[in-house]
Amino acid sequence: MREKQTIRVTLLLSFLVLVTKGKGIRKKYYGEDNTLVLPYQQVNKTIQMKGGDVYDYIDVNAQPSLSDPRLKDHKIQMQPSSFPVGLDIDPLLSHSELQVQPSTIDCPVGTVPILRNNRNFTMAAHNIEGVGSTDLQREAAGIQYHGDVYGARASLNVYEPKVNKDSKDLSATWLQIKNGGEHRDKIGVGLEVNPSFSGDTFVRFHIGWADGLYKKSCIDHSCRGFVLVNHGWGLGTRLKLVSVYDGPQWELKVNIFKDPITKNWWVLCGKMNSPIGYWPSALFTFINHKGDYVFWGGFVQGPTVSSNAPQMGSGHFASEGFGKAAHIRNIQILNENNSYITPEENFDYGTTNSTLYTVDKFHVDTAGMSIYYGGPGSAV
Structure with missing residues (x-):
């Protein structure tokens, strides 16, 4: 077993501290800011789920992401051109059992669910701190790989770490791929407790991405770009089956891979790897061909992490x-070769602060690597 190495703070996601803005539904235009709010005329139907989440059903071809100028004349790809070798796939429109079942959404075929913010019933619209902002504090624990990658996958243990609801801190379990030089393109998927984004302290499913060239960072629908195609799974959806300490353990399979024909980066989730949506290759400068770095693990981030760090895992x-x-x-x-492999070199694992969070019991089997990670944060 190799010696643990400290993961530099610069390897963390720098695009996940978010500040809620706006109180009403109003139309915004590209270039005005990073806020994206849903125009009324695009909504086919609005429903409120048990628990309070509000979804708008939008025609898949009219979703706000397609208004990004880089996606002008973009034709939606409803499924990947092909899948990685040996991957079990659930047909897009079926309702198979998932390892962890999110809140049930039953949009009509041809529409997609867009989650509104729980606090003010706008879309999940937020301004995002810039890359390299000096007031962001971060800690992480996990494993990282350096080398050419065309995708990555993992099964994430679903927990609901405690985060102060009144803070702008977050705690996440995350899979991230990136590429580029000083300014890197980044794409990621995972689980977060993020009160300033969702308005609550539930664990939710999120995707995130960053345009390294323009230093624009996004989560879910906070920016135009990610194309949602699954009519039964919304970004930001709550995961209600949560693991219990010394009790039942729940997982969510997540998978990111590059379509070898269209070059779009797809997100698959659940027991049968259901396609959720994709980042069109036109959004990126550096990662449109491949990635050169992957991170799997947990991280916490926010303005009070150094003084009152939340739980991880x-x-x-x-x-x-x-x-x-x-x-x-x-x-x-x-x-x-479009095949999944377990890295045998060019990886290391560690933590940025071993007094608050640790990573341990690293091992490899036929299904890949496994790690334990996390900690109590400031509640040590």
Whole structure:
């Protein structure tokens, strides 16, 4: 087992501290700011879910992401051109059982669900702190790989770490791929407790991305760009089946891969790897062909992390092991032959602050790498 190495703060996502803006539904135009609010005329139907979440059903061809100028004349790709070798796929329109079932959304075929913000019933619209902002504080624990990648996957243990509802901090379990020089393109998927974004302290499913050239960072629908195609799964959806310390353990399979024909980056989720949507290759400068770095693990971020760090994972240290510490398993990368492999070199694992969060019990089996990670934060 190799010696643990500290993961630099610069390897973390720098685009996930968010500030809620706006109180009404109003139309915004590209270039005005990063805020994206849904025009009334695009809504086919609006429903309120049990628990309070509000979804607008939008025609898949009229979703706000397609108004990005870079996607002018973009034709929606409803499914990948092909899938990685050996991947089990659930047909897009079926309702198969997932490892963790999000809130049930039953949009009509041909529409997609767009989640409104819980606080003010606008879309999940936020201004995002710029890349390299000096007031962002971050800590992370996990594993990283350096080398050519065309995708990555993992099974994420679903916990609901405690985050102060009145703070702008967040706690996440994340899979991220990036590429580029000083200004990197980044794409990611995972689980977050993010009160300043969602208006609550539930664990939710999110995607995030960053345009390294223009230093614009986004989560879910906060910017135009990510194309949603699944009519049964919305970005920002709440995950109601949550693991219990020393009790039942729930997982969510996540998968990002580059379509070898269209070059779009797809997100698949759930037991049968259902297609959720994709980032069109036109959004990026550096990652439109491949990635050169992957991170799997947990991170916390926000303006009060150094003084009042939230929990990560289960809120318990990695040394406690299965059922007590959070885990990530089936960690693999996709190679140039469109096959998943377990890295044998060019990877390391560690933590930015071992007094608050740890990573441990790293091992490899036929399904990939596995790690335990997390910790109590300032509640040590």
